[in-house]
Amino acid sequence: MGALFFAELPKTMSRPRFLPDNFTLTLMATVALASLLPATGHFAAYMEYATTAIVSVLFFLHGAKLSRQAIWAGIGHWKLHLWIFLATFVMFPLLGLGLRPVLEPLVTPEMYIGVLFLCALPATVQSAIAFTSIARGNVPAAVCSASASTFLGIVFTPILVSLLLHKNAESGGALQAIGKISLQLLLPFIVGHLLRPVIGGFLTRRASIIKLVDQGSILFVVYSAFSAAVISGLWKQTPLPALFGLIALCCILLAVVLAITTFGARRLGFSKEDEITLVFCGSKKSMVSGIPMANVLFASSAVGAVVLPLMLFHQIQLMVCAVMAQRYAKRAQSIAQE
Incomplete structure (x- = not known):
């Protein structure tokens, strides 16, 4: 199971420490294309249908590849899961609000809304598990926790967005948003998991298919969102200093979260393996889940500004956690050799 997710890890690990991976460069090119040649008219409508379909296919494939054995192997570690979920759905939102006097002056009001949305999102799956594996952490617990975070996010994210922004989602309220997100993400995931005995072996042998759909869905949604x-x-209302401020904001937020999860795990008495799992699962935010959710929760014209903090935070978390995973792995190797 760990090998499958490791194969899907972005190529940050094979590059010099803080250089963007190929997918990030493609993502930047997609934003540039949408800025120069945005989708309009009937083409924009077709793009919206296509992105909805490909995201549903993506979650179908993720459901099909999730091993039931991995779920049972990690599900018993309830104390670790509890702290990961608290970090994801409680600590992040509280930091987004508590650091407001520091963070809000760095960006535009629309970007700060995007930061609060980022704080309400579930954890990412692939990179959290892959980094945990590389760092010699508790991989079964990471699989269970990261997958469960996706489920919880379908319910918690719309509610948290409503609470953080003091208003209902554009689609008519948190309950309606939960219904739409469940239909687009949860239902395909469940169907895929039920069909795992039929197609699971094929997907394990063809992990590149999931990676292609994974990255392709993000590119489709980003192009559609940024076009609108x-x-x-968007760019007329976004001054350049605010973009640099957003980068600084994402760095500050990630640094605080990593510090809290690292030292919190040690104060709670977790083993080094469980500390690694808490750090890498509790500090991640999912772009795969986040961008489709933004399409449901916000007006199409606002989605581009809302997901911009998520896109930056996602890349920063990959680069920083790649270095941390390597250091954890070297430490484990040196202890094993003693």
């Missing part, structure tokens, strides 16, 4: 945002004047 550009047409609504």
Whole structure:
């Protein structure tokens, strides 16, 4: 199981420490394309249908590849899971609100809404598990926790967004948003998992298929979201200093979260393996789940600005955690050799 997720890890690990991976460069090119040639008219409508379909296919494939044995292997470690979920759905939102006097002056109001949305999202699956594996952490617990975070996010994220922003989602309230997200993400995931005995072996042998759909879905949604945002004047309303401020904001937020999860795990008496799992699962935010959720929760013209913090945070977390995973692995190797 760990090998499958390791195969899907972005190529940050094979590059010099803080250089972007190929997918990030492609993502930047997609944003540039949407800025220069945004989708309009009937083409924009077709893009919306296509992105909905490909995201549903993505979650179908993720459900099909999730091993039931891995779920049972990790599910008994309830104390670790509890602290990971608290970090994801309680600590992050509290930090987004508590650090407001420091963070809000760095960015535009629309970007800060995106930061609060980022704080409400579930954890990412692939990179959290892959980094845990590389760092010699508790991989079964990471599989269980990261997968459960996706489920919980379908319910918790719309509710947290409503609470953090003091308003209902654009689609008519948190309950309606939960229904739409469940239909687009949860239902395909469950169907895929039920069909795992039929197609699971094929997907294990063809992990590149999931990676292609995974990255392709993000590119489709980003192009569609930024097209609508550009047409609504995103870049005219976003000064350059605010972009640099957003990068600083993401770095501050990630640093605080990593510090709390690392030292918190040690104060709670977790083993080094469980500490690694808490750090890498509790500090991640999912772009795969986040961008489709933004399409449901916000007006199309606002999605581009809302997901911009998520895109930056995602890349920063990959680069920083790649270095941390390597250091954890070297420490484990040196202890094993003693």
